[in-house]
Amino acid sequence: MRLADLRIADYRNLGLVHLIPSPRFNVLEGKNGQGKTNLLEAIWLLSALKPFRTSKNVDLVRFGATLAEVRAVLDSGDGERTLRVQVSREARRIWVDGKVAKTHGEALGQVAMVVFTPEDLAITKGSPSGRRRFLDRAVFTLWPASLDDFRRFQHALDERNALLKAPGVPDDLLLDVYDDQVATAGALVGHWRRRYLERFAPVFAAALAEITTGGLEGTLTLQPSIAEPSRDALHQALVTARPRDRARQSTTRGPQHDELDASLDGRPLRTFGSQGQHRAFVLAMKIAEIRLLARELGRDPVLLLDDVSSELDDERNAALMRTLVGEGFGGQVFLSTTDRRHVLPHLPLGVFDSGQAACFTIRDGAVTL
């Protein structure tokens, strides 16, 4: 699946943009603050309907405009589809082949994307919520049907928390209802996460051994808030925690507290890992995500790399580029950089002549070839 044609209007600082991307490598060059990340984010919107940097809708629309829009023609090899995403102050909407998508999960399954930004390099060091976000986003990219379960869980959890915070003594019967709902949806969330990690673990271990010269042995394991993944176990935990939840006015047990533990040669990465090991770990997570998608979907995902080369040392940067350029990967790549000389030496010779690469320059919200 490739973007064959891309049009953007009024997304963040971007004015009117029209690109005919190359089927393989697209280098987006520009100084900081010109709109490189915004361009990548506009592409990402086609697969996630939400930006990878958290923002309100109003911030996504260019100052002075009322709507932001991204349109793309997707080429799957045996046919074309059009995707159109519109963001207004009130809503985000998506059309597939000119028809409004009834559910987001349906529309967003059209194109699988993986994004890699400098902020991702903090995944292993940062808060557990960042690691859950990585995991949940990966789950959703591979299985868009999971979106509905994740949303239901979040909604049910929000309702339970609101009930716990409400003044007065919460209605026990009503709390029963939300325990039930949080347990049902939460068990599904746990199920999706486990199912993903089962497939992810071996691919990740191989990728990490490959990019670290010493052949480091790393693992990512789910440390669930509730050991047993069943609905009944979660329900029992919620019922038991009720007095404490009442006191704290919030739900203290459940998948919203799951942790993704990273360890290197049997020791926790968070306390023992060096800077370089953290980066290698995150890089391996991303490479594994890409490979797993390609294997499970039978087609390569679209990759968005936001100026990552400037944040990685030469060795890891070369390892990343080898993955993208090598035999095993044939997908479309969009890389942003402040200087094309960081990127071009890593691309195979002759890619520009064969139409397998294109370079775009971004300046003040406008894109030129």
Place this chain on the structure above:
Amino acid sequence: MASLARLPGVGERTATRYAFFLLAQAPTLAAELGESLSGLHTAVRHCAQCHNLATAERCELCLDPRRDASRLCVVEGLPELIAIERTGEFNGHYHVLHGTLSPVRGIGPEALKLPSLLERVTAQSVTEVILATNADVEGEATAMYVARLLHRLPQVAVSRLATGVPMGGDLEFVDQGTLARAVRDRRAL
């Protein structure tokens, strides 16, 4: 024009068209319309029994002797009542809750027409209650809450609308969330 533009789905341009249209017609049309509108809030009210719209104490559905009063269908609002009524599948009485539970939005059980539902089920010979709320979190929570209230009463059977693959639906085109749910909630044949 400003008043017309306040109606849902009517913008400034449509409001202008309506106003000019009314001006171009015989004055009787505007007068008729005005009369109906000014009488709206006194003539139309909620049925004292089921909270459907009514022009009298009870609505037409509650007064219809051919309908089966032993079966009740509980709905969130009037659009849902109309949707079920259109199917022609249900010949019992309705009960309109006028909302769904949502602590996030500050809507608790006291905001819904629940006491009258329990009263109806206890006082009248209701044998079956069908909970026809939406399949989203709020609708499900409301259905579960009402079901728990009703289970405290001895004689009544409570059921929930089925969800899943639409009739004539081609599995290939059913959205993945619905299909996943339909697979999970499959039934034996």
